[in-house]
Amino acid sequence: MDEIRILSPTGVMGSGFVETSFERALAHSPHFIGCDAGSTDPGPGHLGAGHAAFPRPAVKRDLRLMLIGARRLGIPLLIGSAGTAGADAHLEWTFGILREIAREESLSFRLALIHAEQDKAYLKRRLGEGRVKPLHPAPQFDERTIERAERIVGMMGAEPFLRALEAGADVVLAGRSSDTAIFAGLPMQRGFAPGLAWHAAKILECGAAAVVNRKTPDCMMAFIRDDHFIVQAPDPELRCTPQSIAAHSLYENADPFLIKECSGTIDLTASRYEAVDEHAVRVSGSRFIPADIYTVKLEGAEKVGYQSVFIGSIRDPFIIRQIDDWVTRLEGRIHARIAQVYGAALKTSDYHLHFRIYGKNGTMGPLEPVKEIRSHELCLIIEVTAPAQETASAIAGIIRHQGLHLPIPEWSGLITALACPYNPAHLDRGAVYRFCVNHVVEPDDPYEMFPMQLCSVAGDTVRECSP
Amino acid sequence: MSKLAELARLIRSKNAGPFELTFDIMFDDAAVYRRVRDSGALTREAVAARYGLPPAEVKFFYCDNALAVKASIPRPLPQGDLRDGDGHGGQQYAPLMDIEIP
Numbered sequence: 001m002d003e004i005r006i007l008s009p010t011g012v013m014g015s016g017f018v019e020t021s022f023e024r025a026l027a028h029s030p031h032f033i034g035c036d037a038g039s040t041d042p043g044p045g046h047l048g049a050g051h052a053a054f055p056r057p058a059v060k061r062d063l064r065l066m067l068i069g070a071r072r073l074g075i076p077l078l079i080g081s082a083g084t085a086g087a088d089a090h091l092e093w094t095f096g097i098l099r100e101i102a103r104e105e106s107l108s109f110r111l112a113l114i115h116a117e118q119d120k121a122y123l124k125r126r127l128g129e130g131r132v133k134p135l136h137p138a139p140q141f142d143e144r145t146i147e148r149a150e151r152i153v154g155m156m157g158a159e160p161f162l163r164a165l166e167a168g169a170d171v172v173l174a175g176r177s178s179d180t181a182i183f184a185g186l187p188m189q190r191g192f193a194p195g196l197a198w199h200a201a202k203i204l205e206c207g208a209a210a211v212v213n214r215k216t217p218d219c220m221m222a223f224i225r226d227d228h229f230i231v232q233a234p235d236p237e238l239r240c241t242p243q244s245i246a247a248h249s250l251y252e253n254a255d256p257f258l259i260k261e262c263s264g265t266i267d268l269t270a271s272r273y274e275a276v277d278e279h280a281v282r283v284s285g286s287r288f289i290p291a292d293i294y295t296v297k298l299e300g301a302e303k304v305g306y307q308s309v310f311i312g313s314i315r316d317p318f319i320i321r322q323i324d325d326w327v328t329r330l331e332g333r334i335h336a337r338i339a340q341v342y343g344a345a346l347k348t349s350d351y352h353l354h355f356r357i358y359g360k361n362g363t364m365g366p367l368e369p370v371k372e373i374r375s376h377e378l379c380l381i382i383e384v385t386a387p388a389q390e391t392a393s394a395i396a397g398i399i400r401h402q403g404l405h406l407p408i409p410e411w412s413g414l415i416t417a418l419a420c421p422y423n424p425a426h427l428d429r430g431a432v433y434r435f436c437v438n439h440v441v442e443p444d445d446p447y448e449m450f451p452m453q454l455c456s457v458a459g460d461t462v463r464e465c466s467p
Numbered sequence: 468m469s470k471l472a473e474l475a476r477l478i479r480s481k482n483a484g485p486f487e488l489t490f491d492i493m494f495d496d497a498a499v500y501r502r503v504r505d506s507g508a509l510t511r512e513a514v515a516a517r518y519g520l521p522p523a524e525v526k527f528f529y530c531d532n533a534l535a536v537k538a539s540i541p542r543p544l545p546q547g548d549l550r551d552g553d554g555h556g557g558q559q560y561a562p563l564m565d566i567e568i569p
Contacts (some may be wrong), residue, residue, distance in 0.1 A: 040485050043547040043554045118468040136543040137486050247533035250491045253541035254483040256530050273532055299485075304549060354550055365550065367518060368541055385549060386541050420554050 001351040002189045005030045005199065010217045011207035013037035013062045013079065014054025021208075021219040024234040026069050028221060031190075033070050034182040035062075037094065038050025038081025040435070041252070042065045048150045048433025050089030053120045056097065058074075059083075061092075064101045067171065071107050075286035076171045078161055078182050085299070086176025087117040089108040091289040094173060103460040109171050110460075112164035114455040116153045118298070120146050121442070122449075131442040133295070138438040145436055152295045152437060157262030158185030159446035165189075169455055175450075176299065178261055180413070183222075192224045198266040199286035200229045200411035203248055204260060210248035211238040214320035228284035230276060234433035242273035258385060261445065295440035296449055302436040307353070307429040308396035310382040313402060320359075320378055320419055326406065326417075327355050327380075333402045338395060346386075351395060356381040360376045380418065391426055396426035471509065472564035474499050480560040488556045489539040490514070490563060492526040500534040506568050514538040517562040 003276040007030035014037070042053035052059065063079075070077035091113060101107070125147050125216025126132050132141065146152065153176040162185045164172040174182075183201035188194050200222040203210050208218040211233050218238065223230040231240055249268055251254045259266040259268075274282045279408040319326055335348060357377035361368035382399050386392040403418050443449050454465050472478060474491055474496045483489040492509070511527035518525075518540055521560040544551040548558040553559055 041482060041555060044485070045547065102506055135486075137519075139545070242532065243534055246530065247491075247493060247535055249491075250489075250530065250533060250535055251535050252481050252489070253481055254487045254489055254526055256533070256535075256537050271532070307478070331542050352549060356552060361551055365543065365552055366561070366562070369517070370561050383549075432549075438484070438486045 001190055001227060002191060004190055006187070006204060006222045006224070007033045007182055008183065008204035008207050008220045009033065009035055009066055010219065011036065011061060011209050012039065012217070012454070014052070014059040016058065017063060017207065017218050018216065018235060019065065022065060022069060025219045025221055026073060028234070029073070030075060030221065031185055032078060032079075033066055033403040034078045034204065035066060036081055036089070036179045036182060037079055037093040037175075038084040038086050038176065042084060042199045044433040045086060046084035047153065049305060050151065051429060052083040052089060052090060052093060054084065060092070060097050060101065060324045063097055064105070066106060067101055067107060070171070071109060076165060076170060076172065076186070078174070080172055080182040081175045082175055085151070085153065086174070087153050088115060088175070091173065096126040097175060097463060098171070099457070102457045103320060106459045108458040110169050111455045111457050112155065112167060112169035112172045113455070114164060114172065114174040115451050115453075116151045116156055116449070118154050118449060119161050120152070123152060124273040126441050126443075132298075132439050133442070134442060135297070135438045137183050139436060141437050141439050143376060145300070147301045149436055150302040150303055150433060152298055154449040155262070155297040155299065155442065156450045157181045157294075157296070157446050158188065159263075160450040160452065161185045162189055163447060164452055168454070169360075169454065179233055180261060180266070182280045187224050194288035195267070195286040196224050196229050196283070197340065198261065198288050198443070199268060199271065199283060200231070201268060202230055203245060203397040206248065206251065208233045208235070208238055209251065210245050211240050212244045213237070213239055213318065214314040228282050230280050230282055232280035239278050240281045241304075243274055245283060246273045247269070262294055264288050273431030289437055293442050294446055295442055295459070297440050298437045300435065300437040301433040304432050305387055306392045306435050307383055307385045307432045309429055310396050310399045310403070310426040311422060312380050312420050312425065314378045314380065314418060315376070316417065317376070319409055320373060320376075322408065323357060323360065323373065323378060325402070326408065327357065330403055330406050332353070333406065334395070334399055337398050338400055340399070346391065351375065351384055351386040353390065355356045356383070371460070385432060389430065393426070400425045468494070468567045468569055469486060471503070471562065471566040471568055472537055474568060478560050480556050480558070481491060482542070482556040483539055486540050486542055488559055489537065490560055492536040492563065494534040496532060500527050501535065503568050504529050508568050509536055509566055511538070514540070517566075545549045
């Protein structure tokens with residue numbers, strides 16, 4: 001085989017792509033279609049709550065086109081990080097959509113489901129063996145962290161995808177995966193250089209994000225050959241330049257030259273980028289340095305509590321010029337009123353208050369270099385996080401009333417200091433989560449953390465088969 | 468002297484995972500990129516000073532083939548943590564915009 005052609009329809013399943021671009025890409029006879037369906041970028045809430053970031057109908061639209069396209073050509077469809085966070089709830093959610101499409105379109109295929117949610121007993125065992133190592137910066141991670149976590153997933157490498165294909169899967173639906181692992185495995189298995197396979201994968205996983213003139217999320221293709229690969233978007237209006245492709249390795253990476261994977265490091269220090277024409281770029285010289293020890297990155301989310309958010313604004317220049325002092329006094333009054341209402345039933349350490357002052361430093365907090373307020377109005381967002389939603393809601397009510405009438409020395413008589421755009425004046429946010437781990441596990445092999453289920457899907461019937 | 472924002476095609480910030488923040492300063496023109504790179508004004512130390520960090524905490528790169536300068540720092544708070552105000556890390560680059568380039 002002297003060329004492998006790879007199609008990435010979009011950067012994230014559910015964000016969309018142009019159907020004519022997809023059809024053009026299929027006309028190039030790709031050897032497989034890969035798509036990343038997740039990220040930590042939307043925040044810890046999706047992993048914590050087990051919800052997807054993209055709407056179900058949007059994911060279904062993208063998945064339907066990909067599945068029909070892949071079955072028409074008889075090529076594998078590989079999906080990683082199902083349902084945004086790639087835990088079991090997300091995998092199940094995406095599997096439900098896939099089954100619905102198979103039924104509606106009368107499609108038959110062999111499906112591999114690869115789980116990425118981690119068993120807590122397994123993690124404790126590896127932790128006890130000293131085989132869980134921190135990345136930098138990392139939060140404290142111990143047995144209690146594992147117990148507190150709502151969900152912890154491992155980020156799989158290329159190997160579990162290849163095992164699924166070797167077991168005969170036409171469609172691989174995987175939990176949390178390294179974005180690049182979705183695309184890099186098959187080219188390496190077919191004998192292409194790992195450096196080229198991983199680098200092409202790094203560009204493909206974002207769909208057409210690496211083009212110069214991005215219009216909407218769209219398809220991207222890579223053609224990997226003996227000593228180079230070509231990247232090109234199927235939409236003839238989209239252009240790739242050596243600079244745009246080189247610059248793509250910067251995006252959302254801490255290091256633009258060395259990118260860590262389970263099985264090693266992608267090394268782009270010697271990569272060369274040359275224009276083929278005004279649409280396509282030839283890349284060569286990329287390397288892959290195999291790791292001595294195989295590592296799997298963990299992602300976990302734990303529940304912090306339940307939150308309510310009060311929103312109000314201030315236009316009075318007397319209050320604005322003393323805002324820090326005013327907020328300090330307000331905070332004192334809120335704590336005092338909570339103590340009066342709850343007594344010993346709710347200690348100060350049981351809840352968390354946070355004030356965001358937009359117009360001052362709401363966006364950057366303590367990192368804000370501009371110290372003086374230059375705005376004629378401020379927006380105040382006051383959050384309370386408590387062990388129960390009922391408590392958070394009640395405290396938000398206290399925040400509103402204490403804030404509304406907090407006096408200033410410049411005025412005598414009852415003032416109303418906050419403008420409230422909403423009634424009720426606060427919003428209940430439900431459970432909120434935080435990321436609680438930035439560590440890697442050293443497993444015995446690339447598969448032990450990622451069990452696979454094989455099924456045969458035929459229209460509306462799904463039968464589990466043994467691998 | 469010019470301000471960095473007047474010379475760059477794009478200055479942006481973004482999460483690099485939940486625990487790191489990364490800055491990309493990108494140029495259209497190779498000569499302008501070289502002027503900034505060789506000016507001695509946009510350095511690891513300059514970025515560290517703008518974000519109140521010791522220089523050793525800043526990863527810093529000149530990316531010649533991308534015509535870009537890149538820096539990464541530990542996030543002041545993990546993404547989405549209780550006091551975090553920028554979940555995607557997308558609005559943290561403003562302090563870089565007025566760095567003076569000779």
